[in-house]
Amino acid sequence: MxxxxxxxxxxxxxxxxxxxxxxxxxxxxxxxxxxxxxxxxxxxxxxxxxxxxxxxxxxxxxxxxxxxxxxxxxxxxxxxxxxxxxxxxxxxxxxxxxxxxxxxxxxxxxxxxxxxxxxxxxxRSILAVSARSDAQTICDLKGKKIVTHSAVSITIMWGVYARKFCDLDLRAGGGDFQLVVTDPQNAAGLVERGDADAGLLLPDFSIPQLSNGAVKPLYDSKSVSQIYAEKFSSDPQDVTHxxxxxxxxxxxxxxxxxxxxxxxxxxxxxxxxxxxxxxxxxxxxxxxxxxxxxxxxxxxxxxxxxxxxxxxxxxxxxxxxxxxxxxxxxxxxxxxxxxxxxxxxxxxxxxxxx
CATH class of the missing domain: 3.40.190.10 (Periplasmic binding protein-like II)
Incomplete structure (x- = not known):
């Protein structure tokens, strides 16, 4: 309650x-x-x-x-x-x-x-990988290096999804992924160069890489809130959670x-x-x-x-x-x-x- x-x-x-x-x-x-x-x-x-x-x-x-x-x-x-x-x-x-x-x-x-x-x-955060990657979901990234701008913040929600979707542990300092924290404006560039396998990205800080196709969003470009509405909300049209x-x-x-x-x-x-x-x-x-x-x-x-x-x-x-x-x-x-x-x-x- x-x-x-x-x-x-x-x-x-x-x-x-x-x-x-x-x-x-x-x-x-x-x-x-x-x-x-x-x-x-x-x-x-x-x-x-x-x-x-x-x-x-x-x-x-x-x-x-x-x-x-x-x-x-x-x-x-x-x-x-x-x-x-x-x-x-x-x-x-x-x-x-x-x-x-x-x-x-x-x-x-x-x-x-x-x-x-x-x-x-x-x-608004999305999960994206290099254009060369075959990954389709977060479950395909087990053991891979994932870059994010915070060990908490958006990473908490993607950690919730990793646990719910494939019983994997996404967290700093351990778990089933290699989590790397950097500034949000640098995250997409690391994925593009291959220094990270995937990124928890803010689309407005990833414009060059998204617009030129160097990185590709998973989950049909859906944000955390759109995924939540689709998978967990009683109202799939309410994308404000x-x-x-x-x-x-x-x-x-x-x-x-x-x-x-x-x-x-x-x-x-x-x-x-x-x-x-x-x-x-x-x-x-x-x-x-x-x-x-x-x-x-x-x-x-x-x-x-x-x-x-x-x-x-x-x-x-x-x-x-x-x-x-x-x-x-x-x-x-x-x-x-x-x-x-x-x-x-x-x-x-x-x-x-x-």
């Missing part, structure tokens, strides 16, 4: 403080207030850490973020970091964007109960600050609406966030988003049906040994649409 609940916000408060959040050195300990089981009053300001994001940049450049903040009397201050996990775990942010399947480890590191209160990006970016905060913080939490999800919901209406413009405006340099590469990722998989959700708001399906993912992780049986269930907060 999941522990989703509905929070009703109270009245909006004006911003009492503004400024720029300083990005402090990340650590693994919680803030003193959190250790005492307390939560601070946000007082109209939300500190959020996230990886660089083109939709956020678009909303800032178009004045959308400022307009909505002024209307609500709430301000979102962001730190941009590829180490969102570390910044949040060190107590330097109220909200973090993280993969849903990473939340149990996040709670273990911080010692604090968290809650998922919004969604944004599904898991699992989430590679959910909005996560300490449970006590969301309960104390429902206005600020609600505004954050409302703001990001406007973002995914902008994405749906201006996707190609956003790709063209911020090609660095899609690792697309040339016009041809921009066109490739735009076509991939149209014809293969668009990993942005239609709405950032949660509902009970979605929560139930995402919770089933957690049970699958228990079944395959990626979380312990006695690990507490994920907590979800269903916020009303503002």
């Amino acid at each position: 999941n522990s989703a609940r509905i929070i009703r916000p109270h009245r909006w408060r004006p911003v009492a403080a503004a400024g720029v959040i300083a990005l402090l050195a990340s650590g693994c300990g919680a803030r003193p207030a959190a250790q005492e089981g307390q939560a601070k009053d946000a007082n109209g300001v939300v500190n959020m850490v996230m990886a660089p994001d083109p939709v956020w940049k678009w909303m800032e450049s178009k004045g959308i973020k400022q307009e909505l903040e002024e209307a609500a009397g709430i301000q979102i201050l962001t730190s941009s970091s590829w180490d969102e996990f570390g910044v949040y775990a060190g107590g330097h942010a109220d909200v973090v964007s993280a993969a849903s399947y990473e939340v149990p480890d996040l709670e273990k590191q911080t010692g604090e109960k968290t809650t998922i209160f919004g969604k944004f990006n599904s898991d 699992p989430q590679n970016n959910v909005f996560v905060a300490r449970k006590a913080w969301v309960e104390k600050n429902p206005e600020e939490a609600g505004f954050l999800i409302k703001l990001w919901d406007r973002g995914v609406q902008e994405w749906a209406q201006h996707r190609d413009e956003i790709v063209a405006a911020y090609p660095e966030d899609f690792a697309a340099e040339s016009p041809e590469e921009k066109a490739f990722i735009q076509d991939w988003l149209t014809d293969t998989y668009d990993w942005f959700v239609d709405s950032t708001y949660l509902d009970q049906a979605w929560v139930d399906s995402e919770t089933r993912l957690f049970e699958l992780m228990k079944e395959t040994g990626f979380v312990e049986e006695d690990t507490p269930a994920l907590d979800f907060t269903i916020l009303p649409k503002g």
